[in-house]
Amino acid sequence: MSKPFEIPGKWEIEYKYAAGPYISKFLEGLKEKKIFGIKCNSCKRVYVPPRMFCERCYVELNDWVEVKETGTLETFIVVYRKFYGLPDPPYALGLIKLDGASESFLHYLGEVDLSRPEKIPEILKQGQKVIAIWNEERKGSILDIKYFKPL
Amino acid sequence: MKVGIISVGFSDFYDKSxxxxxxxxxxxxxxxxRALDEIGMNRGDVDVFVESSIDLFAGRLISNMYTCTAVGGYLKDETNTAEDSTLALIYAYMKLKSGLFDVAVVNSSTSLDVDYVHASTTIFDPFIYRPLSMNxxxxxxxxxxxxxxxxKIKEELAAKIVESNTENASKNPRAxxxxxxxxxxxxxSEYVIWPLRELMIPEVVSGSVSLVIAxxxxxxxxxxxxxWIEDVAWFSDGYYLGSKRLDFLTALFNAANKVYNKCNIMNPKKDIDLFELSDVxxxxxxxxxxxxxLTELGKGYEIINNDSLRINLSGGNISTYLFQATGLFKVAEAFLQMSNKAGNNQVEKAERALIHGFTHVAGASTQTHSIVLLSK
Amino acid sequence: MDKVAIIGVGLTKTGRRNDVSHQELAFEAIKTALKNCELDIDDIDAVVYGTMDNFDGISSPERFDSIALGCGRGRGKPMMKITTGGTTGMSLALTAYYHVASGLYDTVLAIGVQKVSENVEAQQVLNTAVDPILDKTFGLGAIHAAAFQASRYRSTYKSNIEDYMCNVAIINRKNALRNPFAHLKLNITDDDYYSSPYLVWPLRLLDSCPSSDGAVAVIFASSKVAKRLSENPAWIKGLGYISDSYWWGTKPIEFWDNLAILAKRVFKMAKISNPFKEINVAELYNAFTIQEIMEYEAIGLAKKGQGWKLLDEGITCFHGSLPVCPSGGVLSTNPIAASGLIRVAEAALQVMGKAEGRQIDGVKNAIAHAWGGALQFHGLMVLSNE
Known part of the structure; x- marks a missing residue:
């Protein structure tokens, strides 16, 4: 038997993701430096990012609210390894509960010294207050917020 | 123990325009x-949830990460089949038949985020079929x-089938x-891939169908x-085109034999009132x-739609093609006919229906054909 | 309801399997399982197939692999493709169970196949799972989700949890030395662990599972068939699955409460009132070290925030009173969609007394677990020798 071949391959499948009406409104808001959440009138939770339905109560949501650009860092990680095709390290990610929201959401943490991994627990803290730093140019993307900065 | 369909619900359907x-x-x-509200049920009354979603076409790995709670499965037993959605129904049916559960929601949604023909090239093996741009x-x-x-089938005969399906669609409010x-x-119409012309090929539309069974x-x-779900059966065949008959759907034949034997169906034309078929x-x-x-080999053209043999009252795939959600759409259509709730296209005496589901993501390679037999 | 049993399993060598195609790897697992049960492919009534699309460079690879499942001969086979992410392998076991428990079939084969090495970077593929509009841009993959768990666990419960993660990393890799089907077989020390680089803080390279190619086939049977074909089948006493929200903020990160809810349901079905005492061996889905510790707690083997105590007392090591992953676990071998079914296969082998070099003495009850999605899915199964 001959040596088994390896055939190189690459997929380039283009997608056009439907964001749906809820995320679309959220992204529109970011353009204006507004962060929209949506309130479930049954369980009173405010969801950021907003969504069509409350998963718990299983009702359609329509009560839009604006939440603050400040919030609490629920937890954080720091990426040190370069993963092919993914952003260049090092960078920090946080789950952030914005003031006025019931649950956290994902974003970058910025203006943090990431050069020494062993120092991370001293630099970032669970429960720390953070604030959104906006991009000058905003086009209706989650990256209209550049990152969240610890206060 | 019998298992029956008790409600159906549809989202709006969309095309690229x-x-x-x-x-x-x-x-x-x-x-x-909509399906739950119709019968005054809430998600807490449901024990299990089964979806049918294919990650490649949803454009998301693990595409049921998003549908699981959308169908009400928050902190519930939930799973996903990557097949035509009749198999999601069949899986839910098996779960209820096990005696461990009483109520299931079955759902399938089709997205239009990708070109289906193009994406399907990645389903073929990279050694033999993909270099040939098979889709x-x-x-x-x-x-x-x-x-x-x-x-020796002339294309006019195929065109007649398209005409008959779309004639049905014109009367179906849900087509x-x-x-x-x-x-x-x-x-x-132009040839797209000979011998298929543009108007012989169904266009994928986006939308969702849910059933509640209990x-x-x-x-x-x-x-x-x-x-009631009287019986179910499904078979898959092999991958290589040279290894099987291409002019006969052996897997479907085997599924039909299984159902006919079990349910004592000697003459399907007489014993079954409605047929909803996946006319890809x-x-x-x-x-x-x-x-x-329903007819002899090579004589499929003889069957035309008439009152004694009601085929694709829904209008067929050519009118409503929800890709893997198509099977559930057909089951839902049969349910509405049998429940006397079909509206404009309601027919008399719809006591028993056969629904054919068809996983054809790999074209002629490894097809899965399924049958769901419903009765009043 | 009729009882359902596992009567045989087929494991393949794992690692970088560029010596075989996807189809051939599936065939290898099936052939072994059939041989172990002295069955022929024609004795199999139906097949349940799983993979996690699209790690393998082939989407929906069940289509290509179908001929290895017997679909290309005779009448073909009823085949059903299941895909639920990391839980896929466990979902296969559950699906095969319901095929039999429904009374539709007597002998059902579940097969999970994955060739993770056929993509360039697994985390890049995993990144296509997260929400493409909001989350994908942050480069999130599975390791990132697990890092959030470790970070939050560390801040909430135990600031030196790293020392215990080190323990888990070493025990699992050592256990793998006993398992001829394991991928990573590393005899590592504390020093190796602490000098291993951070990939995503606080997780190091040695906290993480490898990218493996591998397949596993498991044969499920009705009690009638099981009693005829097997002297000591592994009976399924309890099983279940739970799904949770995708959204990160909806779930607690430091405690796997969705798994805790599931474990209660499954142990109730299996009539297990004290899992710590009644379970003799556990095959948990430990893709990352921290997860094994969190799984102890969620399954009820330890109190919330105190899973690490089991490691202090050596309870979960190979010679402990409740060994966890004598196979080496997912930390040593991770052909993703096969991994959950490998947990079931390993638990079945333990119950049947066929685990050879990794056999634990006197196993009556064993559990198998898998997690998947955005820390949101769990499947759990209890296997027993009676």
């Missing part, structure tokens, strides 16, 4: 909410060609495309006349007739 598209999982929520449509064309050649297509329209006692609490092309519809033993 509509810009304000929802996400596929928002559509799952809409369809499921699901080219595989179906190879089968159509083989069928035409074996039985997405209601415009009639005539034989001459079909023949005048075991006998619970079913009767919510619906005075549940539509009109040539396939003829092959489906033959595999279901």
């Amino acid at each position: 509509i810009n304000e598209r929802k996400t596929y999982y928002e559509n799952s929520f809409i369809a499921t909410k 699901y449509l080219s595989g179906l064309a190879i089968q159509a060609s083989s069928y035409m050649k074996s039985f 997405f495309k209601k415009k009639k297509i005539t034989v001459s329209d079909v023949i005048k 075991t006998e006692n619970i079913a009767k609490r919510y619906n005075d006349a549940p539509i 092309t009109p040539y396939h519809q003829m092959m489906i007739y033959e595999a279901l033993k």
Whole structure:
């Protein structure tokens, strides 16, 4: 038997993701430096990012609210390894509960010294207050917020 | 123990011309909410949830990460089949038959975030078929060609099937495309992949369908006349085109035999009132007739739609093609007919229906054909 | 309801399997399982197939692999494709169970196949799972999700949890030395662990599972068939699955409460009132070290925030009173969609007394677990020798 071949391959499948009406409104808001959440009138939770339905109560949501650009860092990680095709390290990610929201959401943490991994627990803290730093140019993307900065 | 369908729900359906598209999982929520509201049920009353979603076409790995709670499965037993959605129904049916659960929601949503033909090239092996740019449509064309050649089928006969399906669609309030297509329209349309012309090929539309099914006692609490699942069967065949008959749907034939034997169906034309078939092309519809033993081999063209044999009252795939959600759409249509709730296209005496589901993501390679037999 | 049993399993060598195609790897697992049960492919009534699309460079690879499943011969086979992410392998076991428990079939084969090495970077593929509009841009993959768990666990419960993660990393890799089907077989020390680089803080390279190619086939049977074909089948006493929200903020990160809810349901079905005492061996889905510790707690083997105590007392090591992953676990071998079914296969082998070099003495009850999605899915199964 001959040596088994390896055939190189690459997929380039283009997608056009439907964001749906809820995320679309959220992204529109970011353009204006507004962060929209949506309130479930049954369980009173405010969801950021907003969504069509409350998963718990299983009702359609329509009560839009604006939440603050400040919030609490629920937890954080720091990426040190370069993963092919993914952003260049090092960078920090946080789950952030914005003031006025019931649950956290994902974003970058910025203006943090990431050069020494062993120092991370001293630099970032669970429960720390953070604030959104906006991009000058905003086009209706989650990256209209550049990152969240610890206060 | 019997298991019956007690409610159905649909989202709106969309094609590429509509810009304000929802996400596929928002559509799952809409369809499921409608199905539950219809019978005054809430998600807490449901034990299990089964979806049918294919990651490649949803454009997300693990596409049921989003649908699981959209169908109501928050902190519940939930799973996903990557097949035509009749298999999601069959899986839910098995779960209830096990005696461990009483109520299930079955859902399938189709997204329009990707070009299906293009994406399907990645389903083929990178060694033999992918370098030849095989896709699901080219595989179906190879089968159509083989069928035409074996039985000397003229394309006018295929065009007649398209005409008959779209005639039905024009009367069905739930069909997405209601415009009639005539034989001459079909023949005048361009070849896409010979022998398939543009108007023989269904266009994928986006949308969602949900069913609620329940075991006998619970079913009767919510619906005075549940539509019972009498039997189910499915078979898959092999991958290589050279290893099997291309002009005959052997897997469907085997599934039909299994159901007919079990349910004592000697003459399906007489014993079954409605047929909802996955006409991925009109040539396939003829092959489906033959595999279901509605006619002799090579004589599929003889079957025309009439009052004694009601086929694709929904309008068929050519009118509403929700890709893997198509099977559930057909089950839902049969349910509405049998429940006397079909509206404009309601027919008399719809006591027993056969629904054919068809996983054809790899064209003629490894097809999965399924049958769901419903009775009143 | 009729009882359902596992009567045989087929494991393949794992690692970088570029010596075989996807189809051939599936065939290898099936052939072994059939041989172990002295069955022929024609004795199999139906097949349940799983993979996690699209790690393998082939989407929906069940289509290509179908001929290895017997679909290309005779009448073909009823085949059903299941895909639920990391839980896929466990979902296969559950699906095969319901095929039999429904009374539709007597002998059902579940097969999970994955060739993770056929993509260039697994985390890049995993990144296509997260929400493409909001989350994908942050480069999130599975390791990132697990890092959030470790970070939050560390801040909430135990600031030196790293020392215990080190323990888990070493025990699992050592256990793998006993398992001929394991991928990573590393005899590592504390020093190796602490000098291993951070990939995503606080997780190091040695906290993480490898990218493996591998397949596993498991044969499920009705009690009638099981009693005829097997002297000591592994009976399924309890099973279940739970799904949770995708959204990160909806779930607690430091405690796997969705798994805790599931475990209660499954142990109730299996009539297990004290899992710590009644379970003799556990095959948990420990893709990352921290997860094994969190799984102890969620399954009820330890109190919330105190899973690490089991490691202090050596309870979960190979010679402990409740060994966890004598196979080496997912930390040593991770052909993703096969991994959950490998947990079931390993638990079945333990119950049947066929685990050879990794056999634990006197196993009556064993559990198998898998997690998947955005820390949102769990499947759990209890296997027993009676």
